[in-house]
Structures are given as C-alpha cells and as structure tokens.
Amino acid sequence: MKAPDFSYYEAETLSDAIKFKSQDDEAIILAGGQSLLPALNMRLSSPSCLIDISKLKDLNDIRLEDNSIYIGALATHTQVMESSIIIEKFPSLVSILKMVAHAAIRNKGTHGGSISYGDPAAELPAFAVAMNAEIIVSGLNGNRSIAAEDFYLGLFETDIKSDEILIGINYPLVKNNEKIVFEEICRRHGDYAMAGLIAKVKTYQSTIEKLKLVFFATGDRPNVTSKTSEIVVNNGYEYSVIKKSLSSEIDFAGDLNSSEEMKLHLATILISKILKKLEN
Amino acid sequence: MSAKKNITVSFELNGEKFDNVIVPARQHLADYLRGEGFTGTHLGCEQGACGACTIEMDGKAVRSCLVLASQVNGSLIKTVEGFDDDIMKIVKNNFLKHNAFQCGFCSPGMLMTTKEIVLKKKKLTREEIRSEISGNYCRCTGYQSIVDAIEESITEVI
Ligand SMILES: Cc1cc2nc3c(=O)[nH]c(=O)nc-3n(C[C@H](O)[C@H](O)[C@H](O)COP(=O)(O)OP(=O)(O)OC[C@H]3O[C@@H](n4cnc5c(N)ncnc54)[C@H](O)[C@@H]3O)c2cc1C
Ligand code: FES
Ligand code: FES
Numbered sequence: 001m002k003a004p005d006f007s008y009y010e011a012e013t014l015s016d017a018i019k020f021k022s023q024d025d026e027a028i029i030l031a032g033g034q035s036l037l038p039a040l041n042m043r044l045s046s047p048s049c050l051i052d053i054s055k056l057k058d059l060n061d062i063r064l065e066d067n068s069i070y071i072g073a074l075a076t077h078t079q080v081m082e083s084s085i086i087i088e089k090f091p092s093l094v095s096i097l098k099m100v101a102h103a104a105i106r107n108k109g110t111h112g113g114s115i116s117y118g119d120p121a122a123e124l125p126a127f128a129v130a131m132n133a134e135i136i137v138s139g140l141n142g143n144r145s146i147a148a149e150d151f152y153l154g155l156f157e158t159d160i161k162s163d164e165i166l167i168g169i170n171y172p173l174v175k176n177n178e179k180i181v182f183e184e185i186c187r188r189h190g191d192y193a194m195a196g197l198i199a200k201v202k203t204y205q206s207t208i209e210k211l212k213l214v215f216f217a218t219g220d221r222p223n224v225t226s227k228t229s230e231i232v233v234n235n236g237y238e239y240s241v242i243k244k245s246l247s248s249e250i251d252f253a254g255d256l257n258s259s260e261e262m263k264l265h266l267a268t269i270l271i272s273k274i275l276k277k278l279e280n
Numbered sequence: 281m282s283a284k285k286n287i288t289v290s291f292e293l294n295g296e297k298f299d300n301v302i303v304p305a306r307q308h309l310a311d312y313l314r315g316e317g318f319t320g321t322h323l324g325c326e327q328g329a330c331g332a333c334t335i336e337m338d339g340k341a342v343r344s345c346l347v348l349a350s351q352v353n354g355s356l357i358k359t360v361e362g363f364d365d366d367i368m369k370i371v372k373n374n375f376l377k378h379n380a381f382q383c384g385f386c387s388p389g390m391l392m393t394t395k396e397i398v399l400k401k402k403k404l405t406r407e408e409i410r411s412e413i414s415g416n417y418c419r420c421t422g423y424q425s426i427v428d429a430i431e432e433s434i435t436e437v438i
Binding site: 001002003004005006007008009010020027030033034037038040041042049050052054078101102103104105107108188189190 | 282283284285287305306308311326327328331334340341342343345346347348350351353392393396410411412414415416
C-alpha cells in the first residue's frame, strides 16, 4: 500500500526539531524510517508531519567513556556493528545486531530509533534493560536521563514526552566477571523473534553468582524475571518449575506466529539454551 | 521552519544529475524511480520484507520502499540500470552462468544484495550466504542456483 498524506520537515538543528515536535502533537520523528515507513505504507499510522532528524550532525557518534560506552541515537545498526569500540568492548552487541533485520535495513535503521520505538519483539530494548543502560532524551527543558528499565511503559509506549527526542544511550561497560549471553528463536534469519532472551551473568569461579534475565517477543515490553533468575541460581534448571515461575512473572501476549502457550514454552527452553552456552 | 507537502530535491541518479525535482512528501523512492522509467527497481511488499526494491544510496544497499523521495537531497543513487563496474560484471556473469533467475522479479534486488556481500571479499559457507540473502525473497529458483552464483562470485573476487 501507499503512505497516507503528510507533510515533511527536514530539521537542521536538534532544537528546531524539539520546537517543532512540541508545537505539533501529531508530528512524528523520522530517523532511519525502517519501522516508521512500513507502518505508514501499511496505513497503521497517520501523522500530520514527519520531522526528519536523519541528517542532524553529531548524533551518531560512538564513544568510549570512563565506565561506559555511549551510542548516539542516529548511529545505524551497520555503523554500530562495524565500530572498533563495539567490536572490542561489546562483542555481544555485534552478535545481537546480526539477528536484527537484514543488511539493507541495518544500513538505515538507527540504534536510537529501535530503542525509542519500543517494539516488544525487538532485541535492542531488551539489551538496554539487561545492561542497565541510561537513555538520554533532550527536550524544551534540557536533557534528562532515564534508566532503561523505567523507560518502557507498555506496548510501543515509552517515557519520551511530547517535546522530547532521544539523543543517545549510555551502556555501563561489562566487567571481567560478567558475561552477556543471547539466544532467540525465529523461523527465518533476520525476522523478529518468536521469543528471545538476553542474560547478564555474573560468575565466581565458574558458578553463577548473579543472573539477570530479560525476555523479548514475550509480552508488551522487555520482561525482567527476577524470581525466575533466583530459582535458576539457587536450584538450577528444571523445565516444569521454571515454566511455572515464568508464567507467574510474565504477562505473555501471543502474536501471529506463536500463541501465549507457545511463547511460555519457548521462553522456558531459552533459559536451558543459555545455561548450555554458559557451560561451554 | 516550515513543513511542506511538496519537496524540492537535487541528487545524482545513475551518474546523471537531477536538479530541483519536486516530489510529494509521501512518495517513496521506489515509486519515484519507477515513474522516471527506472523500472528495474521492483515492488513486492512495500514493508521492507521482500528485498525486490533494493538499490544503492550513498554507497550502501537500502530498501527504496523505505526511503522517501523527499529524503534524497544531495545523495548518490544507483539502480540496477546504473551498474557497469567490474564487481557487478562478475556478479551478473555468474547469475547468467548458474541460471540464477527464472521470472526475474527478485533479480535486481538479489544483484544489489550480492554486490554488497561480494564487496566484503570474505569467504562464506553456503549456510552463511543463505543468511545474508534472507532479506531477499525468490519465489522461483529455490535459491540453490542463486547461492551457487554468489559462491562463485566471492571466489572470483578474493
Ligand atoms: C523487514 C524488517 C525486519 C526487521 N527486523 C527487525 C528485527 O528482527 N529486530 C529488530 O529489533 N528490528 C527489526 N526491524 C526494525 C529495525 O531495526 C528499525 O531500524 C528500528 O526498529 C527503528 O529504527 P529507525 O531508525 O528505522 O526508526 P524509525 O522507523 O525512523 O522510527 C521508529 C519510531 O521511533 C521514533 N523515533 C525514532 N528515532 C527517535 C528519536 N531519536 N527520538 C524519539 N523518537 C524517535 C519514530 O518517531 C517512530 O515512531 C526490522 C525492520 C524491517 C523493515
Ligand atoms: S518492496 Fe521494498 S522490500 Fe519489498
Ligand atoms: S526468479 Fe522469480 S522470484 Fe526469483
């Protein structure tokens, strides 16, 4: 299908974009367009105007800071995957991004776009939550930083206010005794997952000391399951016990490819896959 | 600071300069290109899934159904009609040699994606090649011949 009628505004500065957005409730930010344009072509959205921020300068840098890595909102998935800082310090993010869409889409889709869209099936929101990332937004009253876990409020719903634009994400560095492990199940490479899991694991002499589990494509937002993590750390993996615990912790939502019951099963299996990966 | 329904853009398409072209804000690039006669760019899904509309913009493969014509100001655009470089010659010859098309609907997008794969000059297993082209649907060939053509193109450029 074809997109509905809208007008187009190419922002020259961040403050222009913020001003424009604050004055028109129905105007919407256009970054890489790789989620927004499909939604427009399918007529799932009918904004008054697209505020194109894709040509703003200085919003796509990737830098190593004292204890963190900063990724600017407009860094494309390809740029992140090819960054020497990310390859060295965050190899797990490179392997996660390999599962995000296809090369031609990663060439345009942005890190900040994926984080702001808040698609519950997307990998990056879950990664940001697993990493305890800080999300930085800029608005009429200056900048504000939000913990990733508080950023996602519901289905495609985030804490970005009507005058705000996401400008970057700050990820704490992974420590020597920490590991990021990732697994997802999907029918075709590059498709959105039927269920996925990102785990941050702290080990001590090869036993798991602390475990943070964040699921995606399971509910209406990235799902953190702290009770289940505790059970795994203390008692190990037992399919029926874990399944019961997950069903009480996640409000599963089915989609076209998989029912709630199937997602619950897949989520349970994902934990065993992650544990196997850790053993190796 | 004003939003417009018709946007004026200047860009280069297949080596030719297009100056001060007026495009509707809502028009995607694939529709613009096809309207100008560059009908090698095909439209299957208009949601990024099939890959038939893949073109090159500023040196990178992109989906022309997911770029607005109003966004191309200052860009270098190449469609399947505009390639005569050595890498594309190798790729095209191998597609012919292995009969890697039947109806041809997917071919422009496949060629564009293949070019980007081949440019990396990295040996890939057949399984890896399949992952790399997972964003391009072919409803005819069953992919075997396409994988053959890509495999041989990679070997030739390394
Ligand atoms: C076929 C296909 C398969 C895909 N598969 C996957 C997948 O497996 N996993 C996955 O995670 N993603 C997938 N994607 C989506 C892709 O990763 C997108 O690039 C990403 O979700 C959105 O980034 P964008 O820059 O394109 O955002 P846009 O499409 O430009 O914007 C998306 C939304 O976020 C808002 N927005 C964007 N940037 C900002 C900002 N800086 N501040 C405030 N609001 C902003 C926009 O207003 C819009 O509502 C797929 C896309 C396609 C077309
Ligand atoms: S038409 Fe653009 S990807 Fe299918
Ligand atoms: S040759 Fe017909 S779709 Fe590929």
